Amino acid sequence: MAIKITDDCINCGACEPECPNKAIYEGAYEWSWKDKTTVSGKITLPDGKIINSDEVNDALSDEVYYIVPGKCTECKGFHDEPQCKAVCPVDCCIDDPDHRESDDILFERQKFLHH
Numbered sequence: 001m002a003i004k005i006t007d008d009c010i011n012c013g014a015c016e017p018e019c020p021n022k023a024i025y026e027g028a029y030e031w032s033w034k035d036k037t038t039v040s041g042k043i044t045l046p047d048g049k050i051i052n053s054d055e056v057n058d059a060l061s062d063e064v065y066y067i068v069p070g071k072c073t074e075c076k077g078f079h080d081e082p083q084c085k086a087v088c089p090v091d092c093c094i095d096d097p098d099h100r101e102s103d104d105i106l107f108e109r110q111k112f113l114h115h
């Protein structure tokens with residue numbers, strides 16, 4: 001499943017550079033599919049949705065760092081464990097119960113983001 005950041009985040013910024021997919025953004029900052037990935041232009045997401053990967057999207061949190069679920073692969077394909085969880089000093093990177101995905105789906109997402 002994807003990882004989520006809770007309101008306990010102290011905005012230290014330690015997790016952001018560790019994410020191989022740039023799925024983590026500082027609160028209030030806009031996010032994009034193309035950041036730190038190989039996707040570009042109009043693309044079809046693994047779930048069939050067609051989007052423009054060059055567009056910037058509204059922040060998912062205004063207060064604390066946040067994770068874009070569709071970009072999180074739980075670090076599959078890069079590391080043995082979620083790097084944000086490993087470095088977070090207050091243990092506020094937790095499994096996201098709203099985004100439970102199999103390893104197959106996470107590996108497929110990793111290939112989609114870095115093809």
Ligand code: SF4
Pocket residue numbers: 003018019020021022023024067071072073074075076082083084085
């Ligand atoms: S688990 Fe890995 S891919 Fe997901 S947000 Fe954390 S560092 Fe990024």
Ligand code: SF4
Pocket residue numbers: 005008009010011012013014015016065087088089090091092093
């Ligand atoms: S490492 Fe933890 S406390 Fe620091 S910004 Fe990331 S989620 Fe927030």
